Every structure is written in C-alpha cells, then in structure tokens.
Amino acid sequence: MTKRTLFFFLILSMTGLSGFAQDSATKFKRMCSLCHGPDGKSNTSMGKTLKSADLTSQAVQSLSDAELYNVIANGKGKMAAYEGILGKQGVEAMVKYVRTLKQK
Numbered sequence: 001m002t003k004r005t006l007f008f009f010l011i012l013s014m015t016g017l018s019g020f021a022q023d024s025a026t027k028f029k030r031m032c033s034l035c036h037g038p039d040g041k042s043n044t045s046m047g048k049t050l051k052s053a054d055l056t057s058q059a060v061q062s063l064s065d066a067e068l069y070n071v072i073a074n075g076k077g078k079m080a081a082y083e084g085i086l087g088k089q090g091v092e093a094m095v096k097y098v099r100t101l102k103q104k
Contacts, residue, residue, distance in 0.1 A: 024097035027086070035079070040101035050078050061102045068095045 029038055035047045040055035042048070053060050060068070073083035073091045083091050 024090075024093040027090070028094065028097055031082070031085075040098070052079070055098050055101045056103045058103075061099070065095050068098060072098075
C-alpha cells in the first residue's frame with residue numbers, strides 16, 4: 001500500500017459516509033483542511049510537510065475550472081483523487097468552493 005493510498009483511507013475514515021450529504025464548505029473543512037487549512041492557505045503542519053498548494057494563490061486561482069476539476073478529481077502529487085468520493089457534481093461544487101477562497 002502506497003503512502004498516497006494510506007492517506008486516502010485516512011481521509012475516508014475521518015469523513016465517514018455522513019459527510020457525503022454535506023455542503024462543499026463542510027466537506028472542504030472535513031476532507032481538505034488537514035493539508036490546505038480551513039482558509040485554503042495551507043498553513044498547517046501537514047500542509048507544510050506535504051508542500052500543499054495555497055488555494056488562495058494566484059497560481060491556483062488562475063487555473064481554469066477544467067484544470068482545477070482535474071486536480072481535485074484525479075489528485076496531484078501526494079494529493080488523493082476525490083472524484084470517487086465526491087462524484088462529478090461534488091467535484092464541480094468543490095471547484096466553485098475553491099474559487100471563493102481567492103485572496104482579496
């Protein structure tokens with residue numbers, strides 16, 4: 001079992017099946033904030049260790065919706081794929097949520 005797979009199962013165990021019915025902000029906090037932080041800035045121990053992307057940054061916010069969808073759906077680097085958990089509509093909703101994190 002790879003570290004990525006192990007991490008994926010850790011996230012699944014933390015979120016539980018009841019998290020699937022929650023809105024994107026709640027899902028983000030439960031599934032993504034360990035690495036990306038509740039504000040998306042990746043200023044967490046895990047985020048620093050894994051060098052997680054700052055979701056508020058120009059680099060992330062300048063990605064097209066399709067590119068951002070691809071990263072969330074299929075994973076990137078040490079990030080697990082989430083399309084199997086969120087489904088297509090859930091990933092689309094998460095893209096919209098990530099857009100709300102842009103720097104002001």
